[in-house]
Amino acid sequence: MEIFFTQLTNGLAVGGIYALIALGYTMVYGVLKLINFAHGDLFTIGTYLGLSLLTSLAITDKLGPVAGVILLAVMVMCLVGIVGILLDRVAYKPLRTSPRLSAVVSALGASIVFSNAIMLVYGPSTKVYPHDILTTRVLDIFGLPVPVMRLVILLTSIVLMIALYGFIQKTKIGTAIRAAAIDQDAARLMGINVDRVIMLVFFIGPALGGAAGLMVGLYYGQIKFTMGWIYGLKAFTAAILGGIGNIPGAMVGGLLLGVIESLGAAYISLAWKDAIAFVVLILILIVRPTGLLGERVAEKI
Amino acid sequence: MKKILFLMITAVFIFSGLTAGPAMAADTVKIGLMCPITGAWASEGQDMKQIVELLAGQVNDQGGLLGKKVEIVVGDDGGDPRTAALAAQRLATQDVVAVIGTYGSSVTEASQNIYAATNTIQIANGSTAVRLTEKGLKYFFRTCPRDDEQGRVAVKTIMEKGFKNIAILHDNTTYAKGLADEAHGLLKKEAVNIVFFDAITPGEQDYTTILTKLKSKNPDGVFFTGYYPEAGMMLRQKKEMGWDVPFIGGDATNNPDLVNIAGKESAAGFMFLSPPVPQDLPSKEAAEFLAAYREKYGTTPGSIWAVLAGDGFRVIAKAIAATGSTKNDKIADYLHNDLEAYPGLTGTISFNDKGDRVGDVYRVYKVDEAGKFVLQN
Secondary structure (H helix, E strand, C coil): CHHHHHHHHHHHHHHHHHHHHHHHHHHHHHHHCCCCCCHHHHHHHHHHHHHHHHHHHCHHHHHCHHHHHHHHHHHHHHHHHHHHHHHHHHHHHHHCCCCHHHHHHHHHHHHHHHHHHHHHHHCCCCEECCCCCCCCCEEEECCEEEEHHHHHHHHHHHHHHHHHHHHHHHCHHHHHHHHHHHCHHHHHHCCCCHHHHHHHHHHHHHHHHHHHHHHHHHHHCEECCCHHHHHHHHHHHHHHHHCCCCHHHHHHHHHHHHHHHHHHHHHCCCCCHHHHHHHHHHHHHHHCCCCCCCCCCCCCC | CHHHHHHHHHHHHHHHHHHHHHHHHCCEEEEEEEECCCCCCHHHHHHHHHHHHHHHHHHHHCCCECCEEEEEEEEECCCCHHHHHHHHHHHHCCCCCEEECCCCHHHHHHHHHHHHHCCCEEEECCCCCHHHHCCCCCCEEECCCCHHHHHHHHHHHHHHHCCCEEEEEECCCHHHHHHHHHHHHHHHCCCCEEEEEEECCCCCCCCHHHHHHHHHHCCCEEEECCCHHHHHHHHHHHHHCCCCCCEEECHHHCCCHHHHHHCHHHHCCCEEEECCCHHHCCCHHHHHHHHHHHHHHCCCCCCHHHHHHHHHHHHHHHHHHHHCCCCHHHHHHHHHHHCCCEEECCEEECECCCCCECCCCCEEEEECCCCCEEEEC
16 A cells, blocks of 8 residues: 555656646647647756756855745746747747648657757756755655655646646636637637737746756756657647646646556556556547547547 | 750769769778767767777878778767668668667667668677677677676676575666566576566656565665666665665666766665776777877767777778778678787677677676776676
8 A cells, every 4th residue: 555655646746747748738739729749848948948057057056945946947937938939930930821730740840950959059968957956855644755856846736737727717818818729810809919829828838848847857857858758748648638728637637647657557567657558548538539628629630 | 045054054063973972982991880979879879979080080190091091971870770770771872891880789780681781791889689690690790798698797796696586677678678588587597586577668757666666576686777867867766765775787877977867875886787998998009099089079988888889990990901902791701700809999809700799898897985987806
């Protein structure tokens, strides 16, 4: 039983990160019906920018770990958000009226450009975050050893997700985003600046990806320019699992994928971990083709 | 009229380009290098390129081979079998005398048949999977040892440590699985229990699930046959879990980045098998080479595998000089039969009939408290 709960917390911590990245896929898909395959690489950019800022500005030495990491997170999110907007301008906006497949190909191209650009700037070898910033304390919850940082990661992911959900549901701008997601032309007729909405979506999605990147860098320590691909794939799966285009769906999908992977590896087979996760995905899609929480019958790629 | 003129001029340019190509090729001795310039193993590949280009430069400074300059033609295999097949096709059609490379066994395997079909000599530098040289390919060689050799040394080390319950972990790549199977087979004959045998997914960050599962099996020691990024992450997360089981790694964990990833504290005590690291290379040639490398690039080579690519270049150059020919048959015959105890950068080199390097290369290393790799025995 102890092992079960340990594995469950292992899965939830990974799932929180998947969920955070999945939000970026889902937001862009919701508004543009485009799978932004470069999203995983925006996540990688977040990890690398975090490392650069951390080592060059020494924020955590000056402000202490908590305030330092928060400031760092804000800076990384803004920068990655701006990269996201630039990505949209360069790779997607010129293709807005072309067939959807062109934009997908453009996204794959952007992904390759990003990961190789990171390699050229930072070099191909593994980079390592400083080890001593975060606490390595282990809490004892009902006899279960739970590292504090795993809890922090999970909570941060959930807080960011709830904040986003509130923003989309409760604010005027959020309403505009939802309107643009339903029907862009109608939204335009209602006086919504759809281009501005798309720009905002390309800021928020990558910014959350960047935040996830920073968390992965800070916690796991090891970053590599190729890491975005595997995270991107998992998060994409999570988004589909929860119902792409749906924000609570991305959260549920991400957490669920993490837990399925972890328990599948623990109780069935390690080597078949990914296969198990994808079998579950297929089963869910057979029963609910729009994903767990997906409502609209969306056209999928 | 203008159009026809334009077409004619274009045609003339294309033709002159076509004829000039081979004519220019004859002025140099072309040697191919297939290595992962991009992809997950890019740091290995870029080291390989730097080393081979350094050595080629040295040969050219001394007048080249057969009175011609050596030209290195680089093909990027991306550390990926599919990309490797494309790179191999490109290299094989560029008139190269031989191809050096590559690093990963599954990547080399994807290119083997392409080189075999064009009778191109291939000298792999990091591909240790046994079956690569069991196919009877006449033109395939490797400067690295084989996994069965490594498996024997691994089992010897494990038995010396006195482990009774052993866990074996690989990552489903050709190399890691081959080594794990080899060790598994040998350990079965000994009086020990294999309590765990499974594969991880390489390229991930979080291995706590695997470690939690491993821990529940309570092994005395873990033999991990995969690569250094995963080994580093597992050492780090193992420490975080407060679990102090000894880990032994295969030769793919031999990379200074292992300590960077794991942190000195977590890496201390980790043992791995490997051919000697560049700094421990015994020969005079090695000392000169390391000095030249440091002078040109300002650091020492990261791992032994790239240096083995350098040895691949050196034996080719030696064979071309000794036979006075760039014919594949003559060079292959020379490498198989006449190259005896050639002083390479990584010790003496000769090849057997299969194209495998002859001799005892593996050593046991241990990471000390300062994160240095210390040669044991």
